[in-house]
Amino acid sequence: MPHAFYLAGILLQITPEQLSVTPLDSIVEQQWWDVICTAWPHASSIIEDDVHCFEFLPVLVKGTRNYMHIASKPSLKWLIRDVDGVPNALGR
Known part of the structure; x- marks a missing residue:
């Protein structure tokens, strides 16, 4: 599933940051976190093979920083x- 890395990068670039927190936003935040967590395991192998991925790496880092507050401890370890x-x- 290396396409998860590219998908996360594209979606994080085209989706504006949410400024308010409502109960519905918490569901969306969890979905974002799931996308981000699916992307990271593939980042190192993609970097070795595809020089174009560097444009998505800062976006993935920023998205991770924005949503890691909802992560569980086991999720953060991975x-x-x-x-x-x-x-x-x-x-x-």
Whole structure:
């Protein structure tokens, strides 16, 4: 599912940030978090193969920062592992 990385980058670029928090927004936030968490495991392998992905990396980082407040502790552990793989891929 490497397309999850590109999909997250595209959707995060075209969707404006939400300024208010309502009960409905919490459902949307969880859906965004799911998209972001699906994208990160593929980031390191895509960086090695596709130089065009660099435009999505800052967008994914910003989206992660915006939505990580709703993450569970186990979800954050997986996220840290996946994000740590990106600098290693850049070094290769």
